[in-house]
Amino acid sequence: MKHFIGVCLIQLIGIAAFSQQYKATDEGSSIKFTIKNFGFETGGSFTGLQGMIGFDPGDVKKDSFDLSIDANTVNTDNNMRDNHLREEGYFDVQNYPRIRFVSTSVTVDRNAHFTVTGQLTIKNTTREISIPFTATPKNGGYIFTGEFKLNRRDFQVGGSSTISNSLTVYFSVFARK
Template identity: 30%
Template sequence: MTQVTPGTWNLDASHTEVGFTVRHAGISKVRGTFQAVSGTLTVADDFTASSADITVDMESIDTKDANRDGHLRGEDFFDVEKHPTMTFRSTEVRDVDGEEFVLVGDLTVRGTTRQIELQAELGGQTTDPFGTTRAGFAATGEISRKEFGLTWNAALEAGGVLVGDKVKIEIDAEFVQA
């Protein structure tokens, strides 16, 4: 594994994207991002003992459609009045192979917590022209929205449903050494 300096790292939200993709009407995909995310990464001397703690402001959802975003914030989906954040807290780092590893953790959405696995990759560590030490990571995974109580849907005249169950997660994150 490429070395990341042990210690605490703070998420740089302006250089991070937390995105998702879900099937729409069985014929296309809708993509979205969350614009407000925060968190820390604690890198241990033994990388497999490292941990991440991330919080996403659910109000910050952006699918490029204000009406859809409003529906997603409402009771049918995220119910942000009662559940304003989504959290991920890692519980294990395993299968480290070069820059690739599996990040296991507890994802909490709408008050429901499930263990998920993310295929992750270290992009590297560098010092920028301003003297700030940065580390980049990417991670992908897939969840079932039904497992998190996100069951709203509508039947289609031709069969099938409006919103797919499987949600692909795509994260590109940059952290700054504390």
């Protein structure tokens, strides 16, 4: 009996050592971006969200994010522009079908504002970025929301053009058990 209780305790400790695992869902999530073109703001979105999030707001040292979106789903409400963005000079979806983020650390401040740092890969370029976010419990999971800026040229997305180098990404990711 003591052996059985000992095994159960070891298993419970092992389970407690990891964050709760949540599956990111495309349904209920949105990934949008804005960028200036000829000085006018335009934007678009992506779908095809996949991945897992390990999250425990009380112990962020164990948290992890491994998320990707389908680059082929870029949608700016302009088919000609969308097809151009899928080509080799921009997202090159034939060779690089997914845009992926894998976390390396998560921090939280006193006001429950989180920051996830990790590796963002677009095409064949990977860069470390830090992304501020909030986490709100919803339907047995969480909604992770935030925004961050990127330089498209850091990821070799497009060349010199009338499009701004800087863009803002807005996200609302729903993940559930």
